[in-house]
Amino acid sequence: MAALHHLRQYHPLCIAVSKLHTSSHASAKQHYKMLVLGGGSGGITMSARMKRLMGAENVAVVEPSEVHYYQPLWTLVGAGAKSVALSSRPTASVIPSGVKWVKSKVQEVNPDKNTVYTDDGSQISYEYLIVALGLQLHYEKIKGLPEGFEHPKIGSNYSFETVEKTWKALQNFKEGNAVFTFPNTPVKCAGAPQKIMYLSDAFLRKTGRRAQAKVIYNTSLPVLFGIKKYADSLWDIVKRRDLQVNLRQNLIEVRADKKEAVFENLDKPGETKVIEYEMLHVTPPMGPTLVIKGSALADEAGWLDVDKETLQHKRYPNVFGIGDCTNLPTAKTAAAVAAQSAVLHRTISKILKNEKPDKKYDGYTSCPLVTSYSTVILAEYDYNAEPLETFPINQAKESRIMYHMKADIMPQLYWHGLLRGLWGGPGPYRKLFHLGMK
Numbered sequence: 001m002a003a004l005h006h007l008r009q010y011h012p013l014c015i016a017v018s019k020l021h022t023s024s025h026a027s028a029k030q031h032y033k034m035l036v037l038g039g040g041s042g043g044i045t046m047s048a049r050m051k052r053l054m055g056a057e058n059v060a061v062v063e064p065s066e067v068h069y070y071q072p073l074w075t076l077v078g079a080g081a082k083s084v085a086l087s088s089r090p091t092a093s094v095i096p097s098g099v100k101w102v103k104s105k106v107q108e109v110n111p112d113k114n115t116v117y118t119d120d121g122s123q124i125s126y127e128y129l130i131v132a133l134g135l136q137l138h139y140e141k142i143k144g145l146p147e148g149f150e151h152p153k154i155g156s157n158y159s160f161e162t163v164e165k166t167w168k169a170l171q172n173f174k175e176g177n178a179v180f181t182f183p184n185t186p187v188k189c190a191g192a193p194q195k196i197m198y199l200s201d202a203f204l205r206k207t208g209r210r211a212q213a214k215v216i217y218n219t220s221l222p223v224l225f226g227i228k229k230y231a232d233s234l235w236d237i238v239k240r241r242d243l244q245v246n247l248r249q250n251l252i253e254v255r256a257d258k259k260e261a262v263f264e265n266l267d268k269p270g271e272t273k274v275i276e277y278e279m280l281h282v283t284p285p286m287g288p289t290l291v292i293k294g295s296a297l298a299d300e301a302g303w304l305d306v307d308k309e310t311l312q313h314k315r316y317p318n319v320f321g322i323g324d325c326t327n328l329p330t331a332k333t334a335a336a337v338a339a340q341s342a343v344l345h346r347t348i349s350k351i352l353k354n355e356k357p358d359k360k361y362d363g364y365t366s367c368p369l370v371t372s373y374s375t376v377i378l379a380e381y382d383y384n385a386e387p388l389e390t391f392p393i394n395q396a397k398e399s400r401i402m403y404h405m406k407a408d409i410m411p412q413l414y415w416h417g418l419l420r421g422l423w424g425g426p427g428p429y430r431k432l433f434h435l436g437m438k
Helices: 002-008 011-018 041-054 071-077 163-171 192-206 228-240 334-352 400-416 427-433
Strands: 029-037 059-062 067-069 088-090 100-102 106-110 115-118 123-131 135-137 176-182 213-219 244-247 249-255 260-265 272-276 279-281 286-288 319-321 365-370 376-381
Touching: 029 041, 029 100, 041 059, 041 123, 041 334, 071 163, 071 192, 071 365, 071 400, 163 192, 163 279, 176 192, 176 272, 192 213, 192 279, 192 365, 213 249, 228 376, 319 334, 334 365, 365 400, 376 400
Parallel strands: 029 059, 029 123, 059 100, 123 319, 176 213, 176 279, 213 244
Antiparallel strands: 067 088, 106 115, 115 123, 135 286, 249 260, 260 272, 365 376
16 A cells, blocks of 8 residues: 555656657657557557657657556446446556657558558557557457347446446346346456346345346356366355356347347357347447458467467567457456566566566456445466465465455556556565565
8 A cells, every 4th residue: 555655656757747748640760778568458558668668759659549457447447336437548648758659540560660550551660569449349359239229138348348237238228137148259358247246136135126137147268267276266156156157158149129139159169049138238349450461460360479478479589568458368467567567667678778688478457347336356376377376375265355445446556557667467476465575
């Protein structure tokens, strides 16, 4: 908490100086020592760190959006626990002062020529490149979407446009099936699809409508959660609250006019099942952005091909990656970005000195599994799918304190710590809390 207070005291200064950075469309040709692609959590934190490392005038961020979102809050927004307005701020207020904001969309990356082309026809050359382009949501890969969102009873916590539809569907629930889905693709925040199920169950109990509801979680995965310690606790909750979990079920079609969802059995291809719903929460299929997928930077699956320990590109030594766009074999979360940012900062600082990177990313990621309006199971783990917990308690147990962290502390840590390049994950605190043994 003392550390958080230390970070929060910078807030007034942050707002004051944020207006000093420059923004414009790219001119015909520009060159930067460090070019950052993407103004999400990874791009902003790295631009702040690179500003301190090499000076603001040497750093530029390419980002077309006028608004920056704190997406982890949408789990609570979809359940009515937080306002959607709290999840967004102007991009201008989070880009570090003095850093150039190129307000364009990346069209093409040519790492052989150290050049990026934007959608307004401009080209930007770089000495070093950080790719933080996130991933792509593919609602359109489900038949009947995204047009199905025009109907009531259906929502999704994965986009700003659809998150409030989840809350409206939950408020208007009368009786029938409340259905929640997990797609057959990599996703960001793999716990979010079931968090809204637990919250919806809690809301229906609170409002006296749970007896009229059948709560169903259809997941493409063969497990409820990938880390056994936390999965065991979640299964206990599922049984205790009479929630129906169906494994290996993939949503392939939504018939919004009929309130029907069609699922394919992944263990028996071609076998489908139609479920009528009174409420449907859709987690969309996701994949790499086309810019990366169509470039020499991609692996076979289209993700940015980086070394899993240093975050340096495997074939282009002056290119680095962070966050959801990478092929790092860990869950795609904001917590992972925080831990990666500290490692990447160290990697780049060493390379600038012609030294070998000496700090290794262990795959740390975190998923605060919200199980009610007052409890959270805080899952933290590494590349080996082994728990890597910060606090010297059993984090697989539901906790009120962890809910407070998720709902109130983590957003502040994000805005005033991570985005300013001041928060690199809980690693140092973990060692302190565990007396240096973890």
